[in-house]
Amino acid sequence: MKLSLFCASLTIGALACAAEPAPTSVVVPAPPTPAAAPAAPASALPAMSFYGSIANDELFDLIKKSEQFARLDKELFGSPLHLRVMHTLQPTAGGKATGLLSAIFTGGTLGLIPAVTNNSLMVTYEVRVHGRELVSYSYQRTFTRAVNIWAKDETHGLGKEGLEWLKSTATEFTTAAASDAKLASLKKEYERYFGTP
Amino acid sequence: MPNFARKPVLWKAGVAAVIGLALLAPAFAAKSALPKGMKVPKDVKIPNDTPVAIYLPANDLGTRFYVSSIGAWAYPGKSLDDARSAVGGQLFPQMKPVKLNDSGAFADGTYGLLIAINPTWNIAAGQLSLTMDYKVYDASAKQLLEGSQVQSVGLHSSGPLGGFPNAALRTTQLVLVDVLARVKPNAQAFPATAQIPAIDRELLIDRKKAVTTGTAFYINKKGQMITAAHVLRDCLVLEAQKDGVKLPVKLSASSNLLDLAVVDSGKPTDRALPLRVGQTLTLGEGVTNVGYPLQGLLADSPNLTRGNVSARAGMKGSVGLFQFSAPIQPGSSGGPVVSDGGELLGVTVSSLNAAALIKDGLLPQNVNFALEARYAAMFLRDSHVDFAEVKPKANGNMTIANEAALGSVLQLSCYQ
Numbered sequence: 001m002k003l004s005l006f007c008a009s010l011t012i013g014a015l016a017c018a019a020e021p022a023p024t025s026v027v028v029p030a031p032p033t034p035a036a037a038p039a040a041p042a043s044a045l046p047a048m049s050f051y052g053s054i055a056n057d058e059l060f061d062l063i064k065k066s067e068q069f070a071r072l073d074k075e076l077f078g079s080p081l082h083l084r085v086m087h088t089l090q091p092t093a094g095g096k097a098t099g100l101l102s103a104i105f106t107g108g109t110l111g112l113i114p115a116v117t118n119n120s121l122m123v124t125y126e127v128r129v130h131g132r133e134l135v136s137y138s139y140q141r142t143f144t145r146a147v148n149i150w151a152k153d154e155t156h157g158l159g160k161e162g163l164e165w166l167k168s169t170a171t172e173f174t175t176a177a178a179s180d181a182k183l184a185s186l187k188k189e190y191e192r193y194f195g196t197p
Numbered sequence: 198m199p200n201f202a203r204k205p206v207l208w209k210a211g212v213a214a215v216i217g218l219a220l221l222a223p224a225f226a227a228k229s230a231l232p233k234g235m236k237v238p239k240d241v242k243i244p245n246d247t248p249v250a251i252y253l254p255a256n257d258l259g260t261r262f263y264v265s266s267i268g269a270w271a272y273p274g275k276s277l278d279d280a281r282s283a284v285g286g287q288l289f290p291q292m293k294p295v296k297l298n299d300s301g302a303f304a305d306g307t308y309g310l311l312i313a314i315n316p317t318w319n320i321a322a323g324q325l326s327l328t329m330d331y332k333v334y335d336a337s338a339k340q341l342l343e344g345s346q347v348q349s350v351g352l353h354s355s356g357p358l359g360g361f362p363n364a365a366l367r368t369t370q371l372v373l374v375d376v377l378a379r380v381k382p383n384a385q386a387f388p389a390t391a392q393i394p395a396i397d398r399e400l401l402i403d404r405k406k407a408v409t410t411g412t413a414f415y416i417n418k419k420g421q422m423i424t425a426a427h428v429l430r431d432c433l434v435l436e437a438q439k440d441g442v443k444l445p446v447k448l449s450a451s452s453n454l455l456d457l458a459v460v461d462s463g464k465p466t467d468r469a470l471p472l473r474v475g476q477t478l479t480l481g482e483g484v485t486n487v488g489y490p491l492q493g494l495l496a497d498s499p500n501l502t503r504g505n506v507s508a509r510a511g512m513k514g515s516v517g518l519f520q521f522s523a524p525i526q527p528g529s530s531g532g533p534v535v536s537d538g539g540e541l542l543g544v545t546v547s548s549l550n551a552a553a554l555i556k557d558g559l560l561p562q563n564v565n566f567a568l569e570a571r572y573a574a575m576f577l578r579d580s581h582v583d584f585a586e587v588k589p590k591a592n593g594n595m596t597i598a599n600e601a602a603l604g605s606v607l608q609l610s611c612y613q
Contacts, residue, residue: 192575
């Protein structure tokens with residue numbers, strides 16, 4: 001089997017593109033009048049859909065705050081433009097050995113001693129046009145973290161320091177995107193065909 | 198005196214051993230760059246100074262997919278590219294990748310030895326295997342070698358999805374070491390006299406199977422055709438065919454934003470499709486769609502389907518699309534949506550992902566999308582491509598539509 005055959009599952013957006021099933025009740029309350037959305041600044045890129053493989057909500061809010069991505073939307077399933085944030089989190093070469101030893105100690109003490117991990121986190125921001133990559137920015141950093149296996153993790157497995165760093169990459173990306181010639185050219189082409197949104 | 202007598206013998210033996218080690222040391226040192234368990238003849242230098250160009254299809258280099266069971270992305274394409282850089286850099290420090298630039302030409306560079314690799318991944322029962330078929334050419338395009346290497350590893354060896362980089366690394370090593378062992382290259386025998394941009398693309402492509410196939414149709418009498426841009430991505434060779442006759446075609450203009458492209462056959466035709474004046478569209482009007490879907494499964498003859506314009510817009514967030522109900526399949530992309538008057542209404546570009554929706558218990562029927570002809574007209578004008586416009590036929594019918602659509606379409610194949 002050629003690998004491309006099972007790559008059809010890549011279409012994440014399409015999973016959610018179906019409308020919710022119609023309610024069985026015939027009495028449908030009138031929907032409230034939606035509040036007028038604030039106008040996007042002139043420098044804003046055309047509307048594009050968003051998907052993040054990690055810290056989806058946090059990154060979306062941060063990116064949307066920038067002028068360029070003011071029209072970012074999680075539900076534009078049919079948009080030809082997509083912003084995807086992808087990540088890989090892998091133990092470093094030293095982290096594998098340390099992590100194994102640490103896991104033995106942690107397990108042996110029933111979690112009293114925290115597990116120590118050393119991971120390399122890479123995060124990539126991609127703007128895609130009809131599925132084809134237009135621009136891509138990657139950021140990478142290594143973290144050492146002590147994990148209490150009984151504590152609730154609200155940092156997406158990154159630790160506080162890791163999550164803060166991840167959020168900082170959103171700002172780095174929007175700053176870089178603001179002066180990206182390919183994105184400026186995309187905006188110009190979009191407005192040529194579809195007008196200013 | 199026995200001790201005295203032995204001393205010169207020991208001394209001589211020691212000197213001989215040191216000289217011997219000194220002579221052998223460079224050879225051993227050079228071979229230490231070889232992957233464990235691999236051997237090449239002694240007269241082959243490692244690292245090797247031959248200026249090598251190496252080609253991997255863009256479609257394979259771009260492959261990635263999401264593995265929902267472990268919530269992680271797999272990057273087989275990146276694994277291939279990383280292995281090419283790592284192993285190539287170790288064994289052939291002067292290695293250059295053969296890659297297309299944004300304008301569809303090969304990036305600059307020279308080479309003395311060309312290696313074209315065609316990789317195929319397989320997954321079965323938790324085992325991942327990578328097969329690399331390869332051919333080696335010299336600067337005059339003479340084939341020196343053809344071979345195949347396979348490596349199987351556990352899918353999750355060395356961590357989740359770690360099988361991809363492992364298999365890519367090991368198989369690339371097998372290929373390049375085989376080239377070293379059988380061709381015995383060096384910079385003197387294979388000097389960098391050939392230009393990468395001038396490589397004959399037929400040497401690189403896999404002619405056995407097109408990477409993508411789609412549909413195109415004539416838009417003017419010069420033999421220029423419209424198709425969907427996604428059919429043509431990173432093609433080294435493009436070919437159109439109709440009624441068994443094959444035509445080489447070249448990309449003239451492309452827009453990823455519109456998902457539209459123009460290819461040129463250079464052969465005049467009288468079967469071009471005209472656009473409707475003003476490019477108007479009536480909700481509910483009947484349409485004919487013609488394409489060449491499911492290549493390899495269906496015969497190489499055009500498929501004609503009928504339907505109507507079902508909506509003036511596509512999915513939420515889409516731009517420039519309308520919805521139509523004539524059934525389409527993979528391979529229909531780039532085909533014309535034609536009115537009963539025989540005018541072009543749109544270009545087939547996509548369909549609702551039924552497979553994904555079925556998982557949610559929904560079965561969409563005939564929800565297909567085409568780019569409106571008015572955007573095609575704007576694009577053609579911007580690209581200085583001629584096209585004709587006609588007034589809508591008041592007495593159009595299915596026969597007129599079918600004849601116009603069938604006469605203008607061709608099957609398009611992209612090879613890498």
